[in-house]
Amino acid sequence: MNNEKLIELRGVSKSYDGETVLCSIDLDIHEHEFVTLLGPSGCGKTTTLRIIGGFVTPNEGKVFFNGKEINDIPPHKRPVNTVFQRYALFPHLNVFENIAFGLRIKKTPEEEIREQVKEMLAMVNLKGFERRRVDSLSGGQQQRVAIARALINKPEILLLDEPLGALDLKLRKDMQVELKRMQRQTGITFIFVTHDQEEALSMSDTIVVMADGKIQQIGTPEKIYNEPENAFVADFIGESNILDGVMLEDYKVRFSGHTFTCVDKDFAPKEKVDIVVRPEDVDVVAVDKGMLTGTVSSVTFKGDYYEIIVDVGGFKWMLETSDYVAPEATIGLHIEPEAIHVMKKSEYSGKFGDYSSFSDELEHLADPEEEEE
Amino acid sequence: MKKGSLFQRLAAAPHILWAIMFIVFPMIFVLFFAFTDADGNFSFSNITSLSQYGHVFVLSIAFALIATVICLIIGYPLAYFMSKQSPRAQKMLMVLVMLPMWCNLLIRTYALMALLDNGGLLNSLLEALGLDKLSIVGTNFGVILGMIYDFLPYMVLPIFTAMTKLDPKFIEASQDLGCTTWQTMTRVIMPLTASGVISGITMVFVPSISTFYISQKLGAGKIDLVGDTIERLFQNPSTYNVGAAISLVMMVLIIISVTIMNRFSDDKQPGDPKAGKGGGIMP
Amino acid sequence: MKFLQRSYIVLVFLLLYIPIIVLIAFSFNEAGSLAEYTGFSLVWYEELFADEEALTSLRNSLVLAVSSSLIATVIGTFAALGLHRMKSKWIKGSVNTVTNIPMMNPDIVTGVSMMLLFVAFAGILGTSDFLGFGTMLIAHVTFNLPYVILSVMPRFKALDVSLSEAAQDLGCTPSQAFFKVELPEIVPGIVSGLMLGFTMSLDDFVISHFVSSPDFQTLPLYVYNQTAHNVKFSMYALSALIVITILIILLVVNFAGSFGKKGGAK
Numbered sequence: 001m002n003n004e005k006l007i008e009l010r011g012v013s014k015s016y017d018g019e020t021v022l023c024s025i026d027l028d029i030h031e032h033e034f035v036t037l038l039g040p041s042g043c044g045k046t047t048t049l050r051i052i053g054g055f056v057t058p059n060e061g062k063v064f065f066n067g068k069e070i071n072d073i074p075p076h077k078r079p080v081n082t083v084f085q086r087y088a089l090f091p092h093l094n095v096f097e098n099i100a101f102g103l104r105i106k107k108t109p110e111e112e113i114r115e116q117v118k119e120m121l122a123m124v125n126l127k128g129f130e131r132r133r134v135d136s137l138s139g140g141q142q143q144r145v146a147i148a149r150a151l152i153n154k155p156e157i158l159l160l161d162e163p164l165g166a167l168d169l170k171l172r173k174d175m176q177v178e179l180k181r182m183q184r185q186t187g188i189t190f191i192f193v194t195h196d197q198e199e200a201l202s203m204s205d206t207i208v209v210m211a212d213g214k215i216q217q218i219g220t221p222e223k224i225y226n227e228p229e230n231a232f233v234a235d236f237i238g239e240s241n242i243l244d245g246v247m248l249e250d251y252k253v254r255f256s257g258h259t260f261t262c263v264d265k266d267f268a269p270k271e272k273v274d275i276v277v278r279p280e281d282v283d284v285v286a287v288d289k290g291m292l293t294g295t296v297s298s299v300t301f302k303g304d305y306y307e308i309i310v311d312v313g314g315f316k317w318m319l320e321t322s323d324y325v326a327p328e329a330t331i332g333l334h335i336e337p338e339a340i341h342v343m344k345k346s347e348y349s350g351k352f353g354d355y356s357s358f359s360d361e362l363e364h365l366a367d368p369e370e371e372e373e
Numbered sequence: 374m375k376k377g378s379l380f381q382r383l384a385a386a387p388h389i390l391w392a393i394m395f396i397v398f399p400m401i402f403v404l405f406f407a408f409t410d411a412d413g414n415f416s417f418s419n420i421t422s423l424s425q426y427g428h429v430f431v432l433s434i435a436f437a438l439i440a441t442v443i444c445l446i447i448g449y450p451l452a453y454f455m456s457k458q459s460p461r462a463q464k465m466l467m468v469l470v471m472l473p474m475w476c477n478l479l480i481r482t483y484a485l486m487a488l489l490d491n492g493g494l495l496n497s498l499l500e501a502l503g504l505d506k507l508s509i510v511g512t513n514f515g516v517i518l519g520m521i522y523d524f525l526p527y528m529v530l531p532i533f534t535a536m537t538k539l540d541p542k543f544i545e546a547s548q549d550l551g552c553t554t555w556q557t558m559t560r561v562i563m564p565l566t567a568s569g570v571i572s573g574i575t576m577v578f579v580p581s582i583s584t585f586y587i588s589q590k591l592g593a594g595k596i597d598l599v600g601d602t603i604e605r606l607f608q609n610p611s612t613y614n615v616g617a618a619i620s621l622v623m624m625v626l627i628i629i630s631v632t633i634m635n636r637f638s639d640d641k642q643p644g645d646p647k648a649g650k651g652g653g654i655m656p
Numbered sequence: 657m658k659f660l661q662r663s664y665i666v667l668v669f670l671l672l673y674i675p676i677i678v679l680i681a682f683s684f685n686e687a688g689s690l691a692e693y694t695g696f697s698l699v700w701y702e703e704l705f706a707d708e709e710a711l712t713s714l715r716n717s718l719v720l721a722v723s724s725s726l727i728a729t730v731i732g733t734f735a736a737l738g739l740h741r742m743k744s745k746w747i748k749g750s751v752n753t754v755t756n757i758p759m760m761n762p763d764i765v766t767g768v769s770m771m772l773l774f775v776a777f778a779g780i781l782g783t784s785d786f787l788g789f790g791t792m793l794i795a796h797v798t799f800n801l802p803y804v805i806l807s808v809m810p811r812f813k814a815l816d817v818s819l820s821e822a823a824q825d826l827g828c829t830p831s832q833a834f835f836k837v838e839l840p841e842i843v844p845g846i847v848s849g850l851m852l853g854f855t856m857s858l859d860d861f862v863i864s865h866f867v868s869s870p871d872f873q874t875l876p877l878y879v880y881n882q883t884a885h886n887v888k889f890s891m892y893a894l895s896a897l898i899v900i901t902i903l904i905i906l907l908v909v910n911f912a913g914s915f916g917k918k919g920g921a922k
Contacts, residue, residue: 055821075824076832082825088818092840102826153826385738385751388731388801392754395798399769400757406772451668454661468906469669473676475902477859479879480895484675487682487690487892494678497691525672583762586861590883600764607768607866610775617772620765627762 003031005067006156006189007052012061014047021047023213024061029157029191034183036192036200039210040236045193046085048210049159052191054078065156081150082159086166087142089134095121095145096130102153120148123182140171147182157189164199176203197237201225209233211348230346234276241282241317242352245275245342253342256312258291260335264342274343279307279320281339290332296325309355316354403624406617419618426602426619433599434626436513437581440520441528444577445570447521448528452569453562455529456536463537470533474526479586485522486510486590511593519591520581527576535569536562571634579627599623676899683892700893707890713878717858720789720874724796725853731797732804733846739805740812759802767866770795774867787869795867796860800853807852811845 007029014022022044029035037045050056051063054075062069070078081102089098097104099120103113121127124144134142143163150158160179164172180203183190194200200207201221209216209224209232217229228234231242245255250265255275267273287293294312308325310317310333317333325331410416455466473481488494489509496506509515539562547561585600592598599619606616682690686697704710735755742748758766770791778786815838823833861876868877875894882891 053821053825055824074829075821076827076829080825082822084818084822086816086818088816088822090819090822090837090840101823105827105832149822149826381737381741383738384734385742388735388738388755388805389751391731391798391801392751395770395773395794396754396757399766399773402772402776403765403769447668451665454665457661458665464910466665466669468903468910469673471906472899472903473672475855475859475906476676476895476899477861477876477879479861479876479883480679480898481675483879483883483891483895484679488675488678490690492690494682494690500691522672522675525668579762583764585764586880600762603764603768604865607771613772613775616768620768624761624765628760631760 003033005029006031006065007191008064008067009048009051010062010064012048012051012058012063014044014051014056014058021213022051022058025213025215027208027215027218029189031189032187034180034190034192034203034205036194036204036207037210038194038197038200038207038236039216040195043210044213045195045208045210046161049082049161049191049193052157053080053082053159079156080159081153081155081157082161083143083146083150083163085161085163087146087163089142089145089149091135093134094130095126095132095134095137098134098145099148099152101149106153116152117148120152123151123185124148125178139166140175143167143175147179151182151186151188155188157191158183160190160192162193162195164194164196172199179203201237209236211236227341228276228343230343230348231274231276231350231352232346232348234274234341234343235348235352239279239318239320241277241279241354243275243277243315244350245273247271247273247342251337253340256292256315260291260340261337262340262342263337264340267342267344272345274345274349276341276343277317277335277339279318280305281335282317282319283334283336284308284319284321284323284325285332285334287330287332290334292333292335294331294333296327296329296331299325299327316356318355403617403621406614407621408618409614411611411614416614419614422615423618423622426599429597429599429602430622430626432596433582436517436520436598437578440517440524440581441574441578443517443521444525444528445574448525448573449532449570452529452532452536452566455533456539467533470526470529473523474530478523481523482519482587482590485519489515489518489591510591511595513592513596515591515593516588516596516598519587520577520584523587524577524580527580528573531572531576532566532569535566539565574634575631578630582627583623679892680896680899683889683896685889688889700889701897704890704893709873710875710878710890710894713873713875716789716872717874717876720792720796721854721857724793724800724857725850727793728797728800728804728853729846729850732801732849733808733842735801736805736808736812740809755802755805758799763799763860763862764866766799767795767863770798770863771866785869787867789872791867792864792872792874795863796857799860799863800856803852803856804846804849807849808842808845811842815841 005028007027009025009027012022012025012027013020021042025044025048027048037048039045047056051058054070054073057071063071065073065078090101093101096117099117100113103116108116117130121129124147126141126144126148129137129141129145134145137145143166146163147158163179164175167175176199179190179192192200192203201224204221206218207221207224208218211232217224217233219227224233225237228237228240234240234242243255245253247253247264247267247270248259249269250267251262253260253262253264253273253275292312294310294317296308297311297316298309300307302320305320305322306324308319308321310319310331312333319333407419408415408417410418455463458466486493489507490496491506491508491510493510495509499506509518543561543565544557547557552560582598583600585598585604588596588598588601603616603619603623606612606619678690682693683700684696684698685693686699687694688700735751739748739751761769774786774791778784819837819841820830820833823837824830828836859876860874861880864874864877865880868874873881879891879894882888
């Protein structure tokens, strides 16, 4: 991105009652960008957003807007508007008055208000809803009102705090497309907070992956997916097989008892590393043609592909393949050099095991507070 | 909100001051008067003299208990049946329950007396029919009847509210799981409306045990309850101390019984003898 | 089964309403007796409205109810705000407990406790003529306060913090945000607290009985004195008027007004 820097966070930290939520964050956000702050609950993404919105004052560090420090500027004086998590529509005002709220505060002439609200309603596909009570609207419609209410003020930046969290899957997909369209149409910088990696991948220009109050990686969706910086990012974005490996020399890495050719270099000799291989990048071949050999322990039909779990010397790999493989069958695995991504060891190394207890549901059960924050 | 401003932190101050002046101090004065004699010297004589009022306490507690139990027996099925009517009928019945609650107690008691008195309508009718007169006013029965009549709505309203809040899915689920109508009643509906019953009991028992107007009118002054005793003792400054002692004992009795009752309910709400009155009109 | 249920409902309500209906019916009885009905007449209403004392006590009741409910609403609303924002659980809990004492206590205990307070103060000031409007007002404000707080507090608790943030986000200063967004959410609670206080005050007899003087009589006190000895048919008329007024108010609130709806949709 060559656009101007709009927001800069420098060494921003925040803690509540001695508990650190943000740990010295540095972040640049540019004009016209769609930026997503992505991470699990409690990673500090919402706090970061609220610092930009002015609702939280950092303990340390500085926030710059267009190069000027704005730490002490209250929310109502910032050229930033927010779409709140549960929309925060004013229940005593109808749709029109909710959207007109910001303009009325600015004492905009009535004529202009009417015109702009009309324009906004058209943009969010809510023509004719002016007089409706906000509590008579569906979740998706409330969402649109919340967006219109924020955008009508022509902010430089729109902050969106998990705005799609309360919608069902179908509506969510539609809104993703629409949000992207609105962002392009208005050219406003969007900062979007979510814990849903698919949402982040499909909407963003830039993704900021956060965990434990720190930024783990900043990059385009492709870069984040294909070249995760560490085991956390690899695990959080998409499915991945994360293994321990040793870099023998440039372009040569050893893991799972086999030496592979790879495309990575510039590691110390014999450096211990983490290896990421995406499930769709492993080819199933005959046993004698495989680099690795394993036994199929489960097969799940997923529509356009089969998801299979393969036991290779005790480590369970996840593979995605379009060809059916019988359970209990012994198969060979082939991995192209481009499919192997080598990462430096980090604090997250070894935290993510194999797929031996894999189940979508278990994952959710293990993290009951996922929907919180 | 980040920090409460000074204004916000001081917003409760006038109320706290008021509560200390006019709630805490009066309670302290009740204690003070109960434990001093007419000259202001510390004394247990008021408390010890209470033994002569023992029968009054027993009578009051008995009357209040009987009235409460009968109100529950009449009121629970009533609330249950009401909750099974159409929404429109329920609304109308709600108004009919609330109307007596919002009418002054004196008026209701007076109306009942007009009906039951020796020269009242009932006896005029009986006389016209050539039957014997019934003397109800001036008897224990008359006083208990007055309590039931005056306070029945206070039993019905909270139970009815609890009934309407009951999700019909629970009832369907219990039937689905094999409960008979009676089992659904005892195993699902009753436990789920227990909090309503508890507040109903409190709202009938507390005013019953402390009333003096009902016993004055329907007891024709012949029946002396705790309320009457307190009222009489506070007519004369020389008996304020004994009156304070009796009030104190009654207060303690009520606190104990309300606390025990709230033990039976999961509801953390304070036993609120009057909330139903306000709760009714603007739910 | 449905039939039996309905019959039971009808029976209980009939028993509940017969005395009131009798009272209203005989308030129009010319004879002034429950033994015979000699014809429709408004003579008891005329007697009531000719009674200077009745009209004075009605006026007193209204003055007291308006002033005590207004004072209680102002103090109570600020109290709810303060208590809501208060950090200390301990102070909050004890203030709530103390506030609820007049609600939990039998009215007679509240009445005599306030009377003792006034007696003690009068003793200190060396006066014997201390009961009157002032003491009545203090007592009524005191027993209205818990009801105001009870109606306003849930509104503060239900306030979504992000509403105020959203308003600030859209350009409001914090105080603008309070008045434009938070206050409208709280107003229904304040209004119902005010109305509750007003009616509680109009209705109160027991507490007033202990803190009043003959100089300042409210309607319930007037009824009490009038019914102390003999049957007065002008009291039937007064009761009938009160019952009908309350019936009309209840019907309007529950069926016609949007007010009832708003209260219900909380």
